[in-house]
Amino acid sequence: MPSVPDPKKDTLAVYVLSRPSFGEEIDRFLRDQDIAWRRDQQARPAEELIEFSGRLCYLSFGARQSPRTNEAYIRNLIEKGHDSVLEHAVWTFLLSGISRGFTHQLVRHRVGVSFSQLSQQYHDESDAKFVMPAELGTIPTGAATWSRVLSVALQGYREIVAALRQTKAPSGLSAVEWQRAIHSAARSLLPNATATAIVVTANARALRHFLSVRGDILGDDEMRRVAAALFREVVRDAPAVFSDFVEETLPDRSPVLRRGKEASK
Numbered sequence: 001m002p003s004v005p006d007p008k009k010d011t012l013a014v015y016v017l018s019r020p021s022f023g024e025e026i027d028r029f030l031r032d033q034d035i036a037w038r039r040d041q042q043a044r045p046a047e048e049l050i051e052f053s054g055r056l057c058y059l060s061f062g063a064r065q066s067p068r069t070n071e072a073y074i075r076n077l078i079e080k081g082h083d084s085v086l087e088h089a090v091w092t093f094l095l096s097g098i099s100r101g102f103t104h105q106l107v108r109h110r111v112g113v114s115f116s117q118l119s120q121q122y123h124d125e126s127d128a129k130f131v132m133p134a135e136l137g138t139i140p141t142g143a144a145t146w147s148r149v150l151s152v153a154l155q156g157y158r159e160i161v162a163a164l165r166q167t168k169a170p171s172g173l174s175a176v177e178w179q180r181a182i183h184s185a186a187r188s189l190l191p192n193a194t195a196t197a198i199v200v201t202a203n204a205r206a207l208r209h210f211l212s213v214r215g216d217i218l219g220d221d222e223m224r225r226v227a228a229a230l231f232r233e234v235v236r237d238a239p240a241v242f243s244d245f246v247e248e249t250l251p252d253r254s255p256v257l258r259r260g261k262e263a264s265k
């Protein structure tokens with residue numbers, strides 16, 4: 001049997017490609033319409049965008065503006081279930097060092113989220129990296145089994161790619177489509193641990209839903225780590241929208257997100 005490659009590991013990284021902004025066009029609108037909006041100096045762009053969008057629904061500016069802070073205004077929107085206003089605040093993240101098993105769960109979220117993921121059909125995965133489950137990091141025998149089986153899978157991938165490249169493309173198939181077919185055949189050996197990268201665009205409403213259903217799944221370390229990493233970014237940009245979530249640390253030092261009364265303090 002040929003010597004098998006050592007599986008290379010990848011680790012989670014989150015890059016924020018874009019954040020909500022709130023530009024000077026709003027001043028033009030207020031001037032054009034002769035509207036006076038008392039703005040909360042503490043509010044951040046994402047929060048102002050949400051507040052303005054909510055106020056526009058009722059034209060609650062000028063004399064009709066209540067003395068609420070931006071935070072109180074947004075909390076009231078959420079409490080009343082007027083969550084659609086949160087959809088105007090949008091972030092784009094690049095996640096890397098995450099497993100295909102994780103992204104399979106992530107892309108089940110359909111509403112208010114968009115995805116662009118590294119293709120295993122166009123991209124040759126001969127040098128794929130893998131994401132080791134945290135549970136194996138503390139068990140040398142488990143980690144050894146994991147590495148051994150991945151090595152064989154990766155070697156199998158390379159052998160299948162090499163073997164199929166020796167054969168002639170079926171008639172009618174372009175070179176590009178034949179490459180796709182080869183990668184598709186070979187990737188059938190790749191496991192859930194295969195590392196991938198994905199661009200995720202999500203609005204604040206969808207993010208709140210994701211954090212609430214995914215942030216505290218105790219048996220899913222990778223999901224909790226990603227949820228916590230996203231939370232840290234969005235709560236910094238829009239505390240009024242996300243500060244009912246609290247990040248806590250489990251005994252194994254991994255993060256968990258709790259909400260409101262569920263939080264331990």
Ligand SMILES: Cc1cc2nc3c(=O)[nH]c(=O)nc-3n(C[C@H](O)[C@H](O)[C@H](O)COP(=O)(O)OP(=O)(O)OC[C@H]3O[C@@H](n4cnc5c(N)ncnc54)[C@H](O)[C@@H]3O)c2cc1C
Pocket residue numbers: 108109110111112206209213214217
């Ligand atoms: C703990 C846990 C265990 C899970 N286990 C499994 C499993 O064993 N097998 C499995 O297949 N999946 C499983 N899932 C995935 C789950 O079923 C959802 O597909 C995934 O969490 C996306 O959630 P969502 O549909 O609420 O989110 P989104 O698709 O983002 O939707 C957001 C919200 O929009 C509304 N909405 C979206 N689509 C519709 C619709 N068609 N009709 C009406 N309202 C809609 C709902 O209110 C929904 O909550 C699990 C998820 C969790 C959190």
